[in-house]
Amino acid sequence: MSETVLSIDNLCVTYKNRQKKVYAVKNASFSIEKGDAVGIVGESGSGKSTLAMALLRLLPARTAEVTGKADFLGRDLLTVDDKALADLRWKELSVVFQKAMSSFSPVHRIGEQIEDIYRVHTPNAQKGEAKERAVELLKLVNLGDRVWRLYPHELSGGMLQRVAIAMSLLFNPRLLIMDEATTALDVVTQGQLLNEIKHMEETLDMTRIMITHDMSVVAASCNKVVVMYAGDIVEVGPVKKVLKTPAHPYTQGLLGSFPSLKGETHALRAIPGSIPDLSQQYNECIFAPRCPHATEACRKARPEPVQVGEGWSSRCVLCGGGKA
Amino acid sequence: MxxxxxxxxxxxxxxxxxxxxxxxxxxxxxxxxxxxxxxxxxxxxxxxxxxxxxxxxxxxxxxxxxxxxxxxxxRGDLGDSYIYSRPVVDMIAEKIGPTLLLVFPSALIALIIGAAMGILSARHEGSVIDVIFSGLTYILNAMPSFWLGLMLIILFATRLNLLPSSGMIDVRAGYTGFRYILDVLRHLALPLGTLVLINIPYYYRIAKSSVLQVTNEEFITTFRATGMSERKIFNKYVFKNAILPVVTVFGITMAFLISGVTLIETVFAWPGTGRLTLTAINQRDYTVLMGMYLVVSVMVALTMIVVDIVYALLDPRIRY
Incomplete structure (x- = not known):
């Protein structure tokens, strides 16, 4: 019964200029089934936003080279022609960005902007049709129809974020990418929104990618997690299992740096060292210099993903026999 | 509002x-x-x-x-000139027309050409057009206005003999009606051209940087992600956002232009208020000077008010 919505295969993104290349995303492969909510986590500069921008084909062609495949409902997002891409955009694949404050033009009314977006895919829409649909969605995120007439600066950040989310649902997209969509909000608003989003997913039959550096957001709203480090996908698996028994040393480190509400308290640990220089190509495990368990084998070659459990893999040589 | x-x-x-x-x-x-x-x-x-x-x-x-x-x-009485014993209001009234004819059209033309060049440059950043426009505006920006005026006189009036070098009308011809207008336009060409060329760089630079900045705004990325056509995004959203700083610059340069036009009027013997002011300074003609400064400040203040209102119409965040 599970139907694959998005299947990413060996996706690489390289930023280049005259002096150097930066390998921002390397050999990313994972797939998303219908109804999934996938959290992509990692620290700043790990390539998670780059990955999303590549999927949305929003990276400037001049400076970013994208290779690999991203099969979305039978079409390769990375190679599909402009017209077909324009048809997919927003209708099947929409996005909410981090800074809602700057996600709207400050000098146009919100209604006008939503109407324009509505008309991109339904150019012959009747007058009032867009508003009707928008008001329905605004209600879904707990906003009144008053918002329609307002300018962005007349709303708070949280309200704008709700508008951005409502706007992303205009055409009932199959896949919604939320790029740090709740990061700028306070925890109370964030919690409310996450609940609303989960509720909407049940009613709208939607699949979601959640890009965040906040493990608690993933824990609260996703069923699958992709952990990225320095452009590599180091671990992919079901949220519950990964959070409980992380297979990759980096995931372990990342989880160790978040406080836990339940269970015993322990001192928060930072991962020693810093992110490697991504303009170099490494012929070893990229995490080895910071890894507490690194061995000779880690420095010999870049590890391939190892199957840990069902739908669960980790790019670590130590995971061959189970837990590291 | x-x-x-x-x-x-x-x-x-x-x-x-x-x-x-x-x-x-x-x-x-x-x-x-x-x-x-x-x-x-x-x-x-x-x-x-x-x-x-x-x-x-x-x-x-x-x-x-x-x-x-x-x-x-x-009461509308600016007094009599100390030197000429004539009402200052009359003296200014007969000279203000030619000055306004020079100032407002040149500001508008510079705005349109400069902004258009800036937008074009930003749309094709790094292209040949961009490089040529940028170089050209740097050179224009470095030129003193009176020097540019003199060079234009040498080229178009002395060498090519295409346009008159000074004055506003050909006194000897005594044209009337349409011929008169044509004659004024011919005389207007060089001083107006000089002012336009001098002011283009300001509009060019602000328009270019403004378009580039708005193009990188997140909401433009959002509109791209919705599949909206680049043309619509630019014509509606980039343009209205990018034009705001240009309007501001218009107000500022207008103030400079109104007070700075004196130099150009002197170079081209244009019968405007600039020369009136200059003579009044030399002769310590207090009343004329006071009158002129007042008129200039009223014009600048009015322009600023108009600019501010236009700005408020364009930008809802200003209407407090």
């Missing part, structure tokens, strides 16, 4: 009053006095001096002079 306009008009009035006060003080602390000029170089007769001082009220204390000047000004 009405409240905003009223508020703006009121602050404009205060600005004009302050300018009036500052001008009054400045002129009175500047060295030299009009009585000496009127009496001539070799005349030092104290009786004549006293008579002249009394006639123009210069023997009164400063605050009396100030009060009289203020009240008569409000």
């Amino acid at each position: 009405t409240k905003y306009v009223i508020k703006r008009l009121f602050s404009g009035l205060i600005t004009i009053f302050l300018v009036f006060v500052i001008n009054f003080i400045l002129i009175h602390i500047a060295p030299g006095d009009p009585v000496s000029v009127m009496m001539g170089k070799d005349n030092n007769d104290p009786e004549l001096r006293a008579a002249l001082m009394a006639k123009y009220g210069l023997d009164q204390p400063l605050y009396v002079q100030f009060y009289r000047q203020l009240t008569t000004t409000i």
